[in-house]
Amino acid sequence: MxxxxxxxxxxxxxxxxxxxxxxxxxxxxxxxxxxxDTELTRWLQPEAPPQTAAFSPRSLDHVLPAVHDLLAQGEKPFVTLPSARDPYLRLEHHDGHEFLTVPYNPQTGERLNVRATAGxxxxxxxxxxxxxxxxxxxxxxxxxxxxxxxxxxxxxxxxxxxxxxxxxxxxxxxxxxxxxxxxxxxxxxxxxxxxxxxxxxxxxxxxxxxxPVSYLASLENAFRVSAPSAAHRPEKPAVPIPEAFPPLAPLVAEAERTIGAGQTGYILFQPQTILVSRTDSSGPLLTREHVDFSPVDGHVLRHVLLPxxxxxxxxxxxxxxxxxxxxxxxxxxxxxxxxxxxxxxxxxxxxxxxxxxxxxGERIMFRIAEGLAIGSVVGLPMGALAFFWANRLLPISLPDRPLAEGHVFLAVWVLSVVSGMAWSLLGRPLQGWKIQLFCLGGLGFFLTPLDLATRPGVAFFHVPTVFAATDLVALFLAFVSFQMARRL
Amino acid sequence: MIALCIFLWSLFLLLQACHEPKMLRFARLQKPAWLQRTRALRFVLPPMVLGVCVAERASTAIPVWVATFSVAALLVALGWAGLARYRELLLTTAEVRAAALRKE
Amino acid sequence: MTVKASTVVRPRRSGGRMSSPAHRWIWRAVAVFVLVWMAAHFITLGALKWGPSVRHDATVLGQMIAVAAFPLLFLLAFGTRNPLRGGIIAGAVGVVALLAVLLHS
CATH class of the missing domain: 1.20.120 (Four Helix Bundle (Hemerythrin (Met), subunit A))
Structure with missing residues (x-):
């Protein structure tokens, strides 16, 4: 060379x-x-009807008891207001991995009975x-x-x-x-x-x-902290959560006077503040501009827009x-x-x-590399499809259901990597590619029947929805996988 | 609007492909005579698409302009590959027929 | 036919194995990586000194420049024909960035 x-x-x-x-x-x-993500969450919670009533700001107050419970658990809950993309009122919080979401009827504020999912x-x-x-x-x-x-x-x-x-x-x-x-x-x-x-x-x-700190300073700090025991550090006094929040509709109206009509997207709840934030869909400039209110009497605390x-x-x-x-x-x-x-x-x-x-081709490193390639290129889409299958097949009452969905995804992905690696180490990598591509094709092809069989209130002839789009993409992926497996 | 942008970009890229000797050779095509007359159109189309994007929403014009270009280029690439395959099969069949006729 | 000795292509050998350019490139890439990483780090640190007075803005500016400079500097340093020249380019940028951290009031 x-x-x-x-x-x-x-x-x-x-x-x-x-x-x-x-x-x-x-x-x-x-x-x-x-x-x-929002559209997929709707596919993963098929109990929520595709169409729903118009938003009434009064419905916000019905979410407040659930907000209070989440705050008491130490979470940072927020309410996503209905939009053209997602017609529901949603109460969300981050569980350390993903935003768990519960939909509410945007007109009545009634909680919709849907399955728990990672979304x-x-x-x-x-x-x-x-x-x-x-x-x-x-x-x-x-x-x-x-x-x-x-x-x-x-x-x-x-x-x-x-x-x-x-x-x-x-x-x-x-x-x-x-x-x-x-x-x-x-x-x-x-x-x-x-x-x-x-x-x-x-x-x-x-x-x-x-x-923005020197690596040397970081190392010094790491050693300095580890020397004395952190066990006797005094605990931070817990910030009291207000007994009752003020009605939210006037707060949203007040925020819209500053941010602009129809521009509010989220309401974030903290023990000391309620932040009414600009919707992310307002433009490519993700300002996250927000108006803060007191959770006790609802008076305006500040308006935050970073210049x-x-x-x-x-x-x-x-x-x-x-x-x-x-x-x-x-x-x-x-x-x-x-x-x-x-x-x-x-x-x-x-x-x-x-x-x-x-x-x-005969070297062990090459074989490992090819096994990893099989596990990555075919294994990840397989894991993703398995996630959708798990969402529909796992029992609704399963405790920690969102976590179980994630485990199914991970198990299928690991299985794919192990199997790809095994075929590759046995000197038959093409077999590994073929089998996994057929499996991927099968998972994608049968997702539509699974969706039709497990979705409540399914109708064949209705306007295109997130369900049809998701199923068609899975079908297309299945078609491509079968073609590739056939031509290998 | 996005469909219109993709259409206009595809038109521009088709004209561009007709100017590339490599692309013409691949599809076994001759440089068409009318191509000289479309020279101005080739230069007008990209700003025209940008104009459409700006008219729709100025703050998002550039991302839409660029993204529709990519999709249009993919569509033209796929279409051109199909055309090349079709012409290849057509010419092969014609050559086989000509050889058979010569034998007779 | 006479062939000049200098034009004869001889495979260079070290310890019985042929020394392919790829072997040298690995070490060159590692050296360039270390130099360029340090330069990017000093740019981030220096932005707090020579950048805007607001700490958030200074950090963001430093990281913006560091992320853009890393690949450009790496390709420049790795792309030169002479490895030493590449090292000097990356090293010089790193030294300038370090001086900006140390000397800026």
Whole structure:
């Protein structure tokens, strides 16, 4: 191999890309599902009817007893107001992993009797922490940096053909050529999206990589804290929770006078304040502007809107990354772009393995790498579909049901990795790919019958809903999986 | 609005593909004669799409403009691959027929 | 036919194994990574000194620059033909960033 700029960048692109690519495939796949988190939550709580009555601000007061209970448990509950995207009033709180949500009738404030579920935000948590807390967050942020490196080196390698090969896709050419075309088309065509997501995503979690304190000082602090025992630290006096909250409708009306009519999105409850916050759907600038009220008598405490060009830049980056301002059309564009990002990582990993199979196919490291690729590229979508199956098949009365759904997801994913690794180590990786692709196809294909069989009040001929969209996407995934398994 | 943007971008990218010798060779096509007359249109289309996006909602115009470009490019790439395959099969069949006729 | 000795391609060997450029690139990548990471870290720290007076804004600005600078600097340092020159570029940026932390009043 000659030592030229192109070969150096090719080497960097291949190794950094493969090492981070399998994780980034999971990040992009879960990210494009998280774009539809609210819609998926509606699929996962099929008892809630698709259409509901118009919102009445008086219904808010019926949620207050449940808010009080959650505050007493030390949670930070918030109420999401109905919107065009989600017609229900929802009481939510974060359980350490995802936002658990209970829907209420937006007109009467009556609690809807729905199953407990981790909901669509399961994929949101998976997207940025891999369900591993701050450690997962750091690893994902680090993978984001690796992605930026891979994109840069990829552009340098492909600079000559960047425009001429923009739409050159030859799926019926030789296998390696065809996969290379898929990789290049997915990467170059969706480069603006992938670059934006890589930069904004890494920046949002930059505090885990580049904290604004010296590493030396952090180390010193770590040792200093560990020396004396923390057992005798006096406990913080608990902040008393008010016995009764003021009526919420006048508070929302007052907040709308400041924020703008129809611009309120959330009401966050804390023992000392009630924050009425601007809806995220108001625009790409994610200001989170809020008006704070006293929880005792409901008088206005303050209006918070962070000023400054740098803060606005941060808010735009967050707004563009979270995509909460988007309508249905733009949301689908985000979904499609995320899916193409996942295709880019999957095809890149496959090319990496194909190029090295002849020379290193017998090596143990190669086999492990291929097993991991099977477990990642096919295993994660399988786990996601298993999550949907678990939601419909697990008993409604099961204690800790949201956690059980997560465990099913994890079990199927681990099983897929183990099985992929076993087939690969036995020297029959194609068998591993084929079996898992058929399993993925089966899970996707039968999701529609499962949905029709387990959804209360199912009707075949009604306006397209989140149910139809979810089932059709699963069917499409099944079709692609069967095709790939057939052509292997 | 998004559908209109995707349509206009697809038109632009089709014209662009017709200008690329590599793309023409892949689909076994000759450079069409009418392409010279569409030169102005090729340069007008991207700002026109941007205009449509700005008219719809100025604050979100750039993300919509870029995202619709990506989707349109994907659609054109898939369509062009289909066209190339169709022409390949067509020409192969014609060649087989011609060979058979020559034998007769 | 006579061939000049300097034009004959000989595989370089060390300890019986051929030394491929990939082996050297690993160590080069590791060295560049360390230098560039330190530079990005100092940029984040320095932003609190030379950046806006509001701490939140200064931190955000520093992280924005660090995240953008990391890949650019890495590719620049790893892309140069001469490894030493790449190291000097990354090191110089790191030193400037460090001086900005130490010397800024």
């Amino acid at each position: 000659q030592d030229t700029l192109r070969t150096r960048m090719g080497w960097l692109h291949a190794w950094v890309g493969f090492a981070a690519g399998l994780l980034l495939f999971c990040v992009f796949t879960s990210g494009c599902l998280a774009v539809f 669509g935000t399961f994929f949101y948590d998976l997207h940025y922490t891999m369900r591993s807390g701050v450690y997962g967050e750091t690893v994902v942020a680090f993978a984001g940096l690796a992605l930026l490196l891979t994109i840069g080196s990829g552009i340098i390698i492909h600079l000559k053909g960047l425009v001429s090969d923009l739409m050159l896709l030859r799926p019926f050419a030789a296998r390696l050529r065809a996969w290379l075309d898929v990789h290049v088309v997915a990467a170059v065509v969706f480069l603006p999206f992938i670059l934006l997501m890589a930069y904004s995503g890494t920046f949002i979690r930059a505090r885990t990589l580049f904290p 400054g060009a740098i803060t606005h830049t941060e808010q735009v980056l967050k707004g563009l990354h979270y995509a909460r301002w988007t309508g249905v059309g733009m949301r689908w564009l985000y979904f499609l772009s995320g899916a193409m990002g996942a295709v880019m990582f999957a095809s890149g990993s496959i090319i990496f393995l194909m190029k090295r199979r002849r020379q290193s």
